[in-house]
Amino acid sequence: MxxxxxxxxxxxxxxxxxxxxxxxxxxxxxxxxxxxxxxxxxxxxxxxxxxxxxxxxxxxxxxxxxxxxxxxxxxxxxSPGIDRPLKSARDFEKFKGYLVEISLFTAIDKKKKFVGELMGLFDDKILILENGIQREFNIKDVSLIKPVIKF
Known part of the structure; x- marks a missing residue:
């Protein structure tokens, strides 16, 4: 900052x-x-x-x-808009249970984007449920996390 x-x-x-x-x-x-x-x-x-x-x-x-x-x-x-990036602990709490998209700096299994239900932020680890599988991402590896908006 x-x-x-x-x-x-x-x-x-x-x-x-x-x-x-x-x-x-x-x-x-x-x-x-x-x-x-x-x-x-x-x-x-x-x-x-x-x-x-x-x-x-x-x-x-x-x-x-x-x-x-x-x-x-x-x-x-x-207003930050409905698809604003999640940045603060309050954001992660507010959007818990919602579908989010995570973009990574470096690919994992040849993928840089993951979509899943946000389970929360725990000790600098972002947890999502992707197709029934729990995934964990270190916050320093994440370039962007934002809600998925479906119309």
Whole structure:
């Protein structure tokens, strides 16, 4: 996590706590010629545009006061989406019992993607049930884990 991401997390937490939101992630990265500061929030029942606007206005005001960014940037506050990557222990708890897709950095048995029911995260090991077979993956070997969305 970059210094800017850490500072942003610290700055935004009061409005997150006050409004019972969950801070899902903060990203600060360059895309093309622009820098983006993205803040992803969630709450029970989902995030509305009003929620995003509230956090955006609060954060924008605080960032203007402190001015920790040297580059000009675009601030975005949004919901992480229904297929957001699982990152925190809370995410793993929330999505326990759901179908997830795991992508690995290195193939196992010539496969880099696995789909199964998430059993949980235990001591840095992700457990899934894939076609009735329990599989275990070390979290450091996983490039991405996200819910599988079926329509």
């Amino acid at each position: 970059s210094k800017i991401e850490e500072i942003t997390r610290d700055i935004v937490m009061p409005v997150i706590i006050q409004n019972k939101y969950e801070l899902v992630d903060v990203e600060y990265k360059k895309e093309g010629s622009n820098w983006y500061l993205r803040v992803y929030i969630d709450k029970d029942g989902g995030v509305s545009l009003d929620d995003c606007q509230l956090v955006s206005e609060y954060l924008s005001s605080k960032l203007d006061e402190i001015d920790p960014l040297q580059n000009s940037y675009i601030l975005e506050v949004s």
